[in-house]
Amino acid sequence: MQDLEQTFRWFGPNDEVALADIVQTGATGIVTALHHIPCGNEWTEDEIIERKNIIENAGLTWSVVESVNIHESIKIGEPERDHYIEIYIQSLKNLAKNGLKIVCYNFMPVLDWTRTHLDYRLENNASALRYDAIALAAFDLYILERPEAFNVHSAEVQTKAKAYLESLPADEVKTLTDTIMAGLPGTDEVFTVEEFKQHLKRYANVDAKKLKENLSYFLNAIMPAAEAVGIKMCIHPDDPPFPILGLPRIVSTESDLKDIVNFVKSPSNGLTFCTGSLGANPANDLPGIVERLGEHIHFLHLRNVQREADGSFHEAEHLSGSTDMFAVMRNVVLEQQKREKAGRTDIAIPIRPDHGHKILDDWSRNNYPGYSIIGRMKGLAELRGLEMGVKRSL
Ligand code: DNO
Ligand code: MN
Numbered sequence: 036m037q038d039l040e041q042t043f044r045w046f047g048p049n050d051e052v053a054l055a056d057i058v059q060t061g062a063t064g065i066v067t068a069l070h071h072i073p074c075g076n077e078w079t080e081d082e083i084i085e086r087k088n089i090i091e092n093a094g095l096t097w098s099v100v101e102s103v104n105i106h107e108s109i110k111i112g113e114p115e116r117d118h119y120i121e122i123y124i125q126s127l128k129n130l131a132k133n134g135l136k137i138v139c140y141n142f143m144p145v146l147d148w149t150r151t152h153l154d155y156r157l158e159n160n161a162s163a164l165r166y167d168a169i170a171l172a173a174f175d176l177y178i179l180e181r182p183e184a185f186n187v188h189s190a191e192v193q194t195k196a197k198a199y200l201e202s203l204p205a206d207e208v209k210t211l212t213d214t215i216m217a218g219l220p221g222t223d224e225v226f227t228v229e230e231f232k233q234h235l236k237r238y239a240n241v242d243a244k245k246l247k248e249n250l251s252y253f254l255n256a257i258m259p260a261a262e263a264v265g266i267k268m269c270i271h272p273d274d275p276p277f278p279i280l281g282l283p284r285i286v287s288t289e290s291d292l293k294d295i296v297n298f299v300k301s302p303s304n305g306l307t308f309c310t311g312s313l314g315a316n317p318a319n320d321l322p323g324i325v326e327r328l329g330e331h332i333h334f335l336h337l338r339n340v341q342r343e344a345d346g347s348f349h350e351a352e353h354l355s356g357s358t359d360m361f362a363v364m365r366n367v368v369l370e371q372q373k374r375e376k377a378g379r380t381d382i383a384i385p386i387r388p389d390h391g392h393k394i395l396d397d398w399s400r401n402n403y404p405g406y407s408i409i410g411r412m413k414g415l416a417e418l419r420g421l422e423m424g425v426k427r428s429l
Contacts, residue, residue: 054093060412064098070221075106078126101139131264141271148274162393168346172196243283251298261303269333274312309336314358322362329370336389353414388414
């Protein structure tokens with residue numbers, strides 16, 4: 036049977052991790068986006084071809100586009116959304132014309148993934164990304180000063196959050212704020228608290244139900260075109276998979292994922308299965324999701340998290356943490372078998388280690404948070420070994 040297609044995210048020519056480095060990790064596929072094009076603008080064929088050539092000249096393939104981001108007006112459901120949907124469809128057509136057929140996106144309002152600490156030290160002194168529930172609450176209650184936050188966080192959490200904030204030196208308060216307010220991956224954009232408040236206002240009338248309707252509207256609008264050109268869309272789950280800072284979340288649970296694939300029944304309407312994101316909610320049965328929704332998975336992000344009782348978590352070693360990665364991989368391989376039997380051609384599902392720790396000589400580079408070269412290579416190597424072990428033993 037074909038192996039999974041090993042891929043690595045690359046943020047483009049400005050990434051301090053070079054394509055020549057990625058070649059040595061054993062990955063053959065690149066996951067990238069045209070991060071310099073502002074969200075809402077068309078991805079022209081010229082720009083796509085230029086990027087594709089750079090990747091191919093390094094001996095790699097551009098396997099997955101992550102992400103073509105969704106304009107806020109589409110998430111909010113504003114009148115301009117139809118205009119931005121048209122542009123989105125045009126970008127998909129331009130990608131497909133150049134052989135790019137797997138497109139990852141997310142539907143998280145305002146922020147992409149959210150962490151509170153970018154340099155959390157593990158016992159071996161490796162650096163990991165962390166989401167600390169108390170630190171997040173401290174920001175929500177006492178920095179953002181969101182009135183509703185006092186109804187969301189329990190009295191106990193409020194007390195702890197206050198004590199936590201008081202214990203922090205001023206420069207660390209700023210670091211915490213900037214970490215939570217980080218914009219899109221691959222950019223250095225950080226919202227100020229004031230800017231973020233303005234964004235929150237736009238979402239005042241958008242609850243989870245409305246946001247889901249807006250996602251359904253978007254999917255119904257783009258799927259005929261995506262299908263016609265053979266594009267497989269794959270939505271990335273919310274990270275973390277629960278509402279934060281008053282923003283609704285609708286791609287967090289198995290039932291959310293089921294709703295989404297049912298919004299439009301099409302092979303083009305698929306999922307990115309990210310164990311790191313979904314795994315932060317203990318109620319999510321990750322191997323079970325692969326078993327039950329596997330046919331819709333077009334892209335795999337396999338990394339682990341270590342959860343804590345209060346909802347905090349940090350990014351753990353790929354094979355050890357709260358998620359049973361063996362059980363996940365076994366069900367991924369079983370899904371590949373099902374596809375083979377059904378005569379499907381998409382057996383070599385692209386997989387990436389998603390994030391990695393900062394270890395060894397990773398400190399010599401200023402990589403994007405979570406996107407170290409050696410730490411991710413270690414994760415990919417472990418996943419590759421796991422896949423081989425599962426396959427040989429079946
Ligand atoms: C988190 C990462 C995210 C993801 C984007 C997808 O798990 O994989 O940066 O790539 O949210 O749009
Ligand atoms: Mn992911």
